[in-house]
Amino acid sequence: MAYTLTQKLASLKPYEPIQGNYDIRLDANESFFNLPKSIKEEIGKEVTNLAFNRYPDPYAKNAVKAFSEFYGLNEKNVTAGNGSDELISVITSCFLKSGNNVVTLSPDFSMYAFYGDLYELNNYIYDKADNFTVNIDDLIAYCNNNKADMLIFSNPCNPSSLGLTKKEVIKLLNNVSCLVVLDEAYMDFWNESLLDKTEDYDNLIILKTCSKALGLAGIRFGFAIAGDTITNALKAAKSPYNTDMISQKIIEVVLSHKKELSDNLKQIILNNQELLKGINALNNKYNCFEKVYDSKTNFVFIKTDKCDYIFEKFLENSIAIRKFKGFLRISTGSKQENIKVLDTLEKIIKDMK
Numbered sequence: 001m002a003y004t005l006t007q008k009l010a011s012l013k014p015y016e017p018i019q020g021n022y023d024i025r026l027d028a029n030e031s032f033f034n035l036p037k038s039i040k041e042e043i044g045k046e047v048t049n050l051a052f053n054r055y056p057d058p059y060a061k062n063a064v065k066a067f068s069e070f071y072g073l074n075e076k077n078v079t080a081g082n083g084s085d086e087l088i089s090v091i092t093s094c095f096l097k098s099g100n101n102v103v104t105l106s107p108d109f110s111m112y113a114f115y116g117d118l119y120e121l122n123n124y125i126y127d128k129a130d131n132f133t134v135n136i137d138d139l140i141a142y143c144n145n146n147k148a149d150m151l152i153f154s155n156p157c158n159p160s161s162l163g164l165t166k167k168e169v170i171k172l173l174n175n176v177s178c179l180v181v182l183d184e185a186y187m188d189f190w191n192e193s194l195l196d197k198t199e200d201y202d203n204l205i206i207l208k209t210c211s212k213a214l215g216l217a218g219i220r221f222g223f224a225i226a227g228d229t230i231t232n233a234l235k236a237a238k239s240p241y242n243t244d245m246i247s248q249k250i251i252e253v254v255l256s257h258k259k260e261l262s263d264n265l266k267q268i269i270l271n272n273q274e275l276l277k278g279i280n281a282l283n284n285k286y287n288c289f290e291k292v293y294d295s296k297t298n299f300v301f302i303k304t305d306k307c308d309y310i311f312e313k314f315l316e317n318s319i320a321i322r323k324f325k326g327f328l329r330i331s332t333g334s335k336q337e338n339i340k341v342l343d344t345l346e347k348i349i350k351d352m353k
């Protein structure tokens with residue numbers, strides 16, 4: 001035998017999202033808005049003119065420009081990635097040394113600890129309180145006591161859908177001495193962003209994805225925003241042609257339609273409030289869940305010991321949601337989808353009684 005998998009690799013399993021066709025997909029926090037035909041046609045025309053035989057721009061300059069304009073950022077602080085997932089991978093593998101300490105929170109986005117393990121770092125997992133709020137002084141002490149080299153977390157959090165205020169995150173930044181990777185994948189749905197602060201800290205990286213509020217999960221694109229030193233290092237460490245020409249063009253076109261995007265965003269936020277209200281109303285009526293969390297995102301998080309049953313019943317009704325151990329996460333859908341979800345949920349609850 002010439003090669004045996006390392007133990008670490010042998011125990012890994014490929015990522016498997018829910019398979020199968022469901023009428024309503026509310027399992028991955030995607031936007032329920034597809035692009036309108038007019039924008040798709042505009043993309044089609046632009047793509048026709050591309051030189052497919054040439055390598056893409058390694059720094060995705062036009063996409064970075066469109067993104068920077070959209071969020072009011074300085075282009076020099078922005079690095080494009082093949083989804084924020086790639087950026088998390090590059091940061092975790094290149095900005096730390098083997099044996100370094102990474103602090104992640106639990107519950108939080110599972111990829112953080114996954115990459116920490118993959119790159120043989122020491123994962124320190126900070127367990128959130130029972131209600132999943134985070135005491136910032138506590139987290140600061142945890143990072144310092146464990147000599148963290150990097151802290152990475154999502155704000156607002158996937159899956160809890162709760163968030164830390166700007167003031168709290170600034171306090172954190174001022175009191176830890178490690179790299180802080182702040183994943184603002186869902187911050188479009190809330191209002192406590194630190195995007196305007198990346199030049200004030202030499203240890204801060206903010207991640208943004210195009211997969212959620214911008215409705216572009218199907219193309220792989222994310223951005224890292226940081227000060228000059230980190231940005232230069234990130235650009236040097238990533239693979240040269242990490243984003244492709246077609247996706248770059250799509251970002252450029254879609255982000256130029258600011259009105260469309262902000263209208264969609266407003267609608268998603270509104271629908272999420274409606275979904276949360278509807279689920280809370282069901283909980284008040286039937287007292288069926290242990291807890292329905294407040295939501296600063298485009299999904300609702302529920303604590304219930306009936307999660308397996310409810311999840312399966314939803315699938316039987318051709319609705320896919322996300323199940324965790326003891327919890328359910330339901331992404332916001334269109335008005336009609338949310339009505340269907342609430343109707344279905346009420347039927348499921350009644351059957352349970």
Ligand SMILES: *Cc1c(COP(=O)(O)O)cnc(C)c1O
Nearest residue numbers: 083084085109154158185209211
């Ligand atoms: C969905 C999500 C992302 C998005 O990752 P992409 O690779 O850009 O699709 C990043 N962080 C969090 C916390 C998410 O929930």
